[in-house]
Amino acid sequence: GAVVSQHPSWVICKSGTSVKIECRSLDFQATTMFWYRQFPKQSLMLMATSNEGSKATYEQGVEKDKFLINHASLTLSTLTVTSAHPEDSSFYICSARGPPGTGGIDYGYTFGSGTRLTVV
Amino acid sequence: GQQVMQIPQYQHVQEGEDFTTYCNSSTTLSNIQWYKQRPGGHPVFLIQLVKSGEVKKQKRLTFQFGEAKKNSSLHITATQTTDVGTYFCAGLDNAGNNRKLIWGLGTSLAVNP
Numbered sequence: 727g728a729v730v731s732q733h734p735s736w737v738i739c740k741s742g743t744s745v746k747i748e749c750r751s752l753d754f755q756a757t758t759m760f761w762y763r764q765f766p767k768q769s770l771m772l773m774a775t776s777n778e779g780s781k782a783t784y785e786q787g788v789e790k791d792k793f794l795i796n797h798a799s800l801t802l803s804t805l806t807v808t809s810a811h812p813e814d815s816s817f818y819i820c821s822a823r824g825p826p827g828t829g830g831i832d833y834g835y836t837f838g839s840g841t842r843l844t845v846v
Numbered sequence: 847g848q849q850v851m852q853i854p855q856y857q858h859v860q861e862g863e864d865f866t867t868y869c870n871s872s873t874t875l876s877n878i879q880w881y882k883q884r885p886g887g888h889p890v891f892l893i894q895l896v897k898s899g900e901v902k903k904q905k906r907l908t909f910q911f912g913e914a915k916k917n918s919s920l921h922i923t924a925t926q927t928t929d930v931g932t933y934f935c936a937g938l939d940n941a942g943n944n945r946k947l948i949w950g951l952g953t954s955l956a957v958n959p
Contacts, residue, residue: 760946769934769951770889819888823945834879834891835947 728754730822732838739810739845747805747841749820755800756822760835761793763816770819776803810845817842848873850937852950860958865922867953869935876938878911878918879947884931892920892933925957 729752739745749759757778762770774790776782776797784790792814794806803822807814819840849872859865869878877896881889893902895911895918902909908921922929932954936947 758945767954769949772946772949775946821889834881834894836891837888840888 728822728836730756730820730836730838732820732841734841735839736842737844739843741811741845742809744806744808745810745843747807747818747820747843749803749805749822749838751801751822751836754822756803757800758823759797759803760821760823761795761803761805762819762821764819764840765816773805807843810843812845815843815845848937848939848948850935850948850950852935852953854953855951856954856956858956858958859925861927862924865925865929865955866919867933867935867955868917868919869937869950870917871937871948872916874915876915876945878915879936879938880909880918880920881934881936882931883934883952887931889934922955925955927957927959930955930957 731750731752733748737745759776761773763773764770772785773788773793774782774784774795776795778797778800782795792808797803817840820838821835823835850869852869857865877894879894880892882892883889893909895909898915899913900911906923910919918935920933932952934952935950939946939948
């Protein structure tokens with residue numbers, strides 16, 4: 727089945743620094759990737775949708791200059807949290823959907839294992 | 847905007863008891879998907895329902911999609927401790943080209959052995 731590799735699994739950084747999170751689709755081409763953040767015991771909150779080769783679409787209230795998304799290839803999308811602050815501490819998860827017909831819809835959306843970010 | 851409500855938020859059951867979680871959308875859905883997230887883990891796709899009135903089974907799990915394609919349910923028969931986790935429904939939003947999922951808040955299931 728489809729696999730999405732996300733790393734790092736966890737990261738601790740100092741306030742003011744930037745952190746890059748990578749998501750790779752290992753055995754399929756992900757034309758679209760979704761970036762979520764999740765607070766403890768809460769649902770997933772969609773941050774942005776990225777399409778390969780184009781600018782990401784950010785959800786209302788998400789600062790695009792703070793959460794930089796790059797989807798430069800069909801297998802890699804990155805989320806960079808710039809100038810991180812303690813309130814950015816959260817669980818960040820990516821999800822990928824393949825192009826129609828390859829099972830991207832039939833098999834649902836495949837999630838990465840998530841990145842737990844702690845900003846101190 | 848489009849919303850998916852999910853109840854209950856929490857459910858504690860004794861091992862062997864049944865469990866059901868319900869989802870209701872404010873609008874008609876293209877399809878609905880169900881995911882399970884274990885504590886500390888990431889969501890894992892369980893199933894997708896597309897047709898009006900569709901019923902699908904996976905061993906002890908039964909998934910239903912309402913006739914109006916606005917509600918869905920997941921029923922687990924004779925729960926086991928391995929069923930512990932949070933179950934999310936997610937409706938597919940057809941607006942635009944991104945087809946993003948609209949997530950329910952999840953139902954957290956605890957099973958007492």
